[in-house]
Amino acid sequence: DAVDSAPAIVIGSGYGGAVAALRLGQAGIRTLVLEMGRLWNNPGPDGTVFCSTSAPDGRSMWFRNRTEAPLATFLWLDVVNRDISPYPGVLDRVHFDAMSVYVGRGVGGGSLVNGGMAVTPVQSYFSEQFPTVDATEMYGTYFPRARSMLGVNTIDRAWFESTEWYRFARTSRKAAANTGLKTTFVPNVYDFAYMRREADGTATRSALAGEVIYGNNHGKRSLDKTYLASALGTGNVTINTLERVREIRRAADGTYVLTADRIDVTGAVVETKQYGCTYLFLAAGSIGTTELLLRAREKGTLPALDASVGTGWGTNGNVMLARANHVWDTVGADESTIPVMGIDDWANADNPVFAEIAPLPTGLEHWVSLYLAITKNPQRASFTYDPSTDGVKLGWSAAQSAVSVSMAKKLFDRINTANSTIYRYDLFGAGSKVFADDFTYHPLGGCVLGRATDDHGRVKGYSRLYVTDGSLVPGNLGVNPFLTITALAERTMARVLSEDTAP
Numbered sequence: 001d002a003v004d005s006a007p008a009i010v011i012g013s014g015y016g017g018a019v020a021a022l023r024l025g026q027a028g029i030r031t032l033v034l035e036m037g038r039l040w041n042n043p044g045p046d047g048t049v050f051c052s053t054s055a056p057d058g059r060s061m062w063f064r065n066r067t068e069a070p071l072a073t074f075l076w077l078d079v080v081n082r083d084i085s086p087y088p089g090v091l092d093r094v095h096f097d098a099m100s101v102y103v104g105r106g107v108g109g110g111s112l113v114n115g116g117m118a119v120t121p122v123q124s125y126f127s128e129q130f131p132t133v134d135a136t137e138m139y140g141t142y143f144p145r146a147r148s149m150l151g152v153n154t155i156d157r158a159w160f161e162s163t164e165w166y167r168f169a170r171t172s173r174k175a176a177a178n179t180g181l182k183t184t185f186v187p188n189v190y191d192f193a194y195m196r197r198e199a200d201g202t203a204t205r206s207a208l209a210g211e212v213i214y215g216n217n218h219g220k221r222s223l224d225k226t227y228l229a230s231a232l233g234t235g236n237v238t239i240n241t242l243e244r245v246r247e248i249r250r251a252a253d254g255t256y257v258l259t260a261d262r263i264d265v266t267g268a269v270v271e272t273k274q275y276g277c278t279y280l281f282l283a284a285g286s287i288g289t290t291e292l293l294l295r296a297r298e299k300g301t302l303p304a305l306d307a308s309v310g311t312g313w314g315t316n317g318n319v320m321l322a323r324a325n326h327v328w329d330t331v332g333a334d335e336s337t338i339p340v341m342g343i344d345d346w347a348n349a350d351n352p353v354f355a356e357i358a359p360l361p362t363g364l365e366h367w368v369s370l371y372l373a374i375t376k377n378p379q380r381a382s383f384t385y386d387p388s389t390d391g392v393k394l395g396w397s398a399a400q401s402a403v404s405v406s407m408a409k410k411l412f413d414r415i416n417t418a419n420s421t422i423y424r425y426d427l428f429g430a431g432s433k434v435f436a437d438d439f440t441y442h443p444l445g446g447c448v449l450g451r452a453t454d455d456h457g458r459v460k461g462y463s464r465l466y467v468t469d470g471s472l473v474p475g476n477l478g479v480n481p482f483l484t485i486t487a488l489a490e491r492t493m494a495r496v497l498s499e500d501t502a503p
């Protein structure tokens with residue numbers, strides 16, 4: 001007894017969901033998007049849509065009493081996190097035994113909270129991860145399409161070299177050069193022309209006001225401003241917010257029936273809804289999609305799902321760390337939150353690492369160089385369904401994180417030796433932890449392309465059921481993932497719309 005039905009339903013409005021919604025809408029297919037987070041469009045009492053990073057409130061995190069920022073401390077002091085009141089905030093940190101995963105919540109998913117780095121992977125490594133995907137077509141058609149749709153742009157080189165806002169990146173580049181390492185500029189979806197106006201004082205500051213992980217009030221081309229705006233513009237797409245899909249089953253006629261809880265801003269379930277559709281697109285992210293499919297297989301609502309659903313998950317080898325520079329190597333009191341440069345040692349076959357030069361904007365000179373290292377960690381983990389909680393457990397262990405750490409350490413030991421510098425011990429909690437290896441920004445896998453699905457994201461065992469998000473990526477990509485997720489979703493949608501939905 002479905003109360004609402006649509007030809008197509010998309011679960012989640014991050015990259016995979018936004019691409020699916022736009023392409024379905026353009027094809028004239030009425031599409032409903034179900035998103036558990038809120039729509040971030042109207043200002044709070046302070047006049048801004050997102051709260052600030054320095055004084056976060058309930059808007060910062062998904063139903064928390066206290067914020068859980070990646071950098072827990074500064075000079076070992078608990079000065080970073082704040083008590084907040086529970087609210088469907090924009091950033092979530094999903095905790096598993098030995099690993100926690102940061103994800104965006106809201107219309108636009110991860111695009112609302114991420115650093116905007118839009119990186120095209122090295123083609124040879126892409127082919128290693130996706131041996132059955134036609135790389136020529138990806139690099140000739142789908143990566144360019146994704147870059148253009150997402151509004152990818154690059155920083156003006158002359159401005160980069162001269163502005164105080166990127167002194168931190170130039171200082172890290174110098175340390176890398178002293179080590180004989182290569183650095184590379186990284187494109188971004190943050191509008192650099194807008195950032196220039198922020199610096200000139202003619203536009204309201206966002207990237208230059210510390211905003212990023214709790215949302216950017218200006219400048220960021222998040223999905224709600226790109227793909228999703230176009231999707232709504234087709235007139236065929238509707239987005240329902242604060243609705244969390246819990247269960248998926250298949251009706252006797254082959255259509256899909258979903259159960260979703262609608263919550264209010266206190267988190268209380270105010271309604272449980274049933275939806276029906278012919279075509280179902282899973283785009284709830286690596287964690288969300290994998291959980292939905294694993295629960296469906298284990299509870300027997302979609303029993304024919306492949307045994308590989310729930311496997312092949314990785315952290316993209318993420319490790320965060322920081323170095324202390326010499327007093328004369330200043331990073332500047334002013335730091336833009338938008339990263340534009342990485343240390344590219346991926347070609348080093350003994351120890352492949354790509355390290356993003358990350359900002360640490362505090363408004364004070366602190367001599368810290370912060371990095372998010374992406375290592376070629378081959379470790380993978382599986383999820384298991386836990387009937388006692390109706391949730392999933394992740395089998396990732398601390399020993400598996402240690403593999404990422406040893407790779408990051410090899411690279412940064414070299415950098416420290418060449419520069420006679422040391423690590424910072426005060427940023428990741430009371431234990432003087434140097435390598436933050438217990439969280440990832442880049443959850444990947446769980447429903448891997450070509451294993452849990454066919455080579456185009458069609459879920460094995462069922463027809464008209466698709467995965468379009470980061471769960472397709474087999475655990476490691478070597479670069480920040482959203483551009484690849486977007487390009488793969490474009491590839492899937494092109495195929496599905498030409499082969500599966502024809503009348």
Ligand code: FDA
Pocket residue numbers: 011012013014015016017034035036037102103104105106107108109110111113114115116117118119213243244245246283284285286288289292441442443468469470471480481482483485
């Ligand atoms: P994504 O997570 O974007 O979207 C899934 C959506 O589904 C979410 O909106 C979620 O609320 C919703 N959902 C989940 N379960 C649901 C359910 N049961 N019912 C309804 N809705 C549900 N990447 C990059 O390339 N460059 C970068 O600079 C960064 N930086 C960065 C910083 C930070 C702080 C984070 C947290 C992440 C990044 N990333 C990044 C990673 C990037 O954001 C991430 O890879 C993508 O958002 C993943 O896209 P997906 O489409 O897979 O899911």
